[in-house]
Amino acid sequence: xxxxxxxxxxxxxxxGQEVTLRCKPISGHDYLFWYRQTMMRGLELLIYFNNxxxxxxxxMPEDRFSAKMPNASFSTLKIQPSEPRDSAVYFCASTLxxxxxxxxxxxGTRLTVT
Amino acid sequence: xxxVTQPDxxxxxxxxxxxxxxxxxxxxxxxxxxxxxxxxGQGLQLLLKYFSGDTLVQGIKGFEAEFKRxxxxxxxxxxxxxWSDAAEYFCAxxxxxxxxxLNFGKGTSLLVTP
Numbered sequence: 471x472x473x474x475x476x477x478x479x480x481x482x483x484x485x486g487q488e489v490t491l492r493c494k495p496i497s498g499h500d501y502l503f504w505y506r507q508t509m510m511r512g513l514e515l516l517i518y519f520n521n522x523x524x525x526x527x528x529x530m531p532e533d534r535f536s537a538k539m540p541n542a543s544f545s546t547l548k549i550q551p552s553e554p555r556d557s558a559v560y561f562c563a564s565t566l567x568x569x570x571x572x573x574x575x576x577x578g579t580r581l582t583v584t
Numbered sequence: 585x586x587x588v589t590q591p592d593x594x595x596x597x598x599x600x601x602x603x604x605x606x607x608x609x610x611x612x613x614x615x616x617x618x619x620x621x622x623x624x625g626q627g628l629q630l631l632l633k634y635f636s637g638d639t640l641v642q643g644i645k646g647f648e649a650e651f652k653r654x655x656x657x658x659x660x661x662x663x664x665x666x667w668s669d670a671a672e673y674f675c676a677x678x679x680x681x682x683x684x685x686l687n688f689g690k691g692t693s694l695l696v697t698p
Binding site: 474503505512513514515518526561563571572573574575576577578 | 618620628674678686687690
């Protein structure tokens with residue numbers, strides 16, 4: 471398996487622009503997680519899905535953030551409008567319940583908002 | 585409130601020396617415990633995990649960790665560190681009733697000197 475795939479790997483955008491991050495989980499996994507990593511706050515869970523349904527979005531910082539999972543093989547995290555404080559590395563992870571509970575992480579998307 | 589604490593932000597060890605990275609958690613129920621490693625610019629890789637049973641668990645790359653319920657700790661150890669072990673190490677805790685979404689510690693940065 472190719473593992474969790476994220477695109478783009480790097481994104482530089484200007485404040486106010488819309489940003490869309492993409493994730494393809496490992497085939498057959500039924501949970502998908504979005505995390506954000508910053509120096510100040512470390513790794514934070516933003517939202518997670520089970521069988522394409524959002525279960526907990528309490529970690530989404532503001533209404534500017536939205537996430538969707540239209541099917542089992544694709545998810546997006548959108549920021550509109552983006553702000554400099556959104557600059558971070560965004561990770562997607564997937565897992566198959568209950569097999570091992572291990573979350574497999576993608577390589578991350580480094581977002582820079584200027 | 586649920587929390588994961590890694591008391592050491594940075595640790596420096598000499599190559600060949602032993603290593604112990606500390607992790608303490610505060611959770612109501614018996615959590616699921618993980619150690620992940622992150623090399624610069626990379627995603628997170630699982631080193632080992634604990635769910636139940638033997639409290640001493642073995643992982644990849646020669647790492648092990650011991651779950652101590654009485655101390656609410658899950659410290660990571662390695663008897664002899666290699667230069668390639670230099671990386672960021674994260675302790676994480678998950679719970680069944682939160683969909684196994686992970687709560688991460690702030691991480692410990694390991695530097696290995698010759």
